[in-house]
Amino acid sequence: MRGITKVFPGVKALAEVDLTVQAGSIHAICGENGAGKSTLMKVLSGVYPHGDYDGEVLLDGGVCEFKGIRSSERAGIAIIHQELALVPYLSIAENVFLGNELNRYGVMSWDRTLVEAQELLDRVGLAESPQTRVADIGVGKQQLVEIAKALSKKVRLLILDEPTAALNDSDSRHLLDLIVGLRGHGITSILISHKLNEVMKVADTVTIMRDGQVIETLPVDDALTEDRIVRGMVGRDLTHRFPPRETREIGEVAFAVRNWTVLHPIDQHRKVVDDVSLHVRSGEIVGIAGLMGAGRTELAMSVFGRTYGRYVSGKVFKGDTEISTRTVSEAIRNGVAYATEDRKHLGLNLMDSIAASITLPSLRKVSTRGVVNPHEEAGVGERFRTSMRIKAPSVAAVTGKLSGGNQQKVVLSKWLYTDPDVLILDEPTRGIDVGAKYEIYTIINDLAARGKAVVVISSELPELLGMCDRIYALSQGRLTGEVTGSEATQENLMRYMMKGRAQ
């Protein structure tokens, strides 16, 4: 790519960017949230067609003028976007071949569709039937479906925009092995990731971007360190990944869930959450660890307004008092907040402004006699834009146009503004750059220091170990263990997380 410049109203997303990727290599791109990584890849893959940007895209030395995704796909380029783009109400197989349906004389051939989908699922290691609806599998598995979909096209250059953000360690490893395997077959990959250890492990080269420009391109070899990449990204040294632990006052039990059981929304024989009891004290940060499908998100969502599955039994307490969280508004009114892991579908209205998104659950606070006061709303938005360092031209900007990491900050701001006593954070740092992660950890610590009860669900064990006072492990819907203090090690957690599973 030569001299690529891309301007949005009020934002110069890319300024004269040059990028050279060697055929048959794995080329990583790193940079802070909003640096322009996704935009650059959208130019490359024809999402922004020729004429929408300045500069040239060259493939094997020839200039490409893609009119759209279709024409870049014909040239062998496939992109898997940061935010998944599957159709929830179609099956896995239908999604894999969407737009490239297998047919005979114009009639869908379902047998072939299912057989070939199954082969692709095997290749990406997804143990689900091709006929399963995409809505019924988690974000992590949906990511694997996206990859299967890319493989179904004859891909030469595979662009992966934060593919492992939603995956746990073993699934990430599996996926990265897959990319390495593809390299063995001559497929080139461009990998955008905030997980620098992955970059170090699989990439041949790394390009670092900052503020719409390429800062440097480095070979990934023994001389390269994660800290070196971080320095390029943020322009300074960042010595600690987690804020220092202050001794916090941990109080009485502030929030408890007892004997919580929830059934799968369709398969009514399956207990997705099975008799779970847990508690959080005020000032305490409690983690929930678990593999994909362990029921962590299902637990949180069903507690928060019963937004998942079929409720069977269980009670929610604040202190000694039972509270109702039967609906989302009741949960909010009772001081419970849940920041979802799926910001695009559940966390944000992508057509709404930053300010309106942040005030949405707390409209009363910015209204006078039932009418929203736009000035107050903008003021609140502005406050969070500054304190959370949301990168956007103004608080009137539509959240759908923010970079992934900045969208996440809006979701967090929204729940912070409800001033909850209990805050459940589901993968709060997914897709967040190292600098902003630190900011979010600091915010979590501050909340706890102010006596809030915080629950953190995360697939990144180092994050849980670095932040939490106590960690529960969940496996197949059951609580399988609890670790604190010196017991809290990756090994111990993993053992509990695997408990009762087949392998």
Ligand SMILES: Nc1ncnc2c1ncn2[C@@H]1O[C@H](COP(=O)(O)OP(=O)(O)OP(=O)(O)O)[C@@H](O)[C@H]1O
């Ligand atoms: N469609 C759009 N309209 C307006 N501004 C946009 C649009 N898409 C991206 N931007 C802006 O361009 C800049 C670069 O965004 P981009 O999504 O490329 O960042 P990124 O490096 O991928 O960040 P992240 O790590 O958070 O995903 C940001 O300031 C973003 O707000």
Ligand SMILES: [Mg+2]
């Ligand atoms: Mg991005």
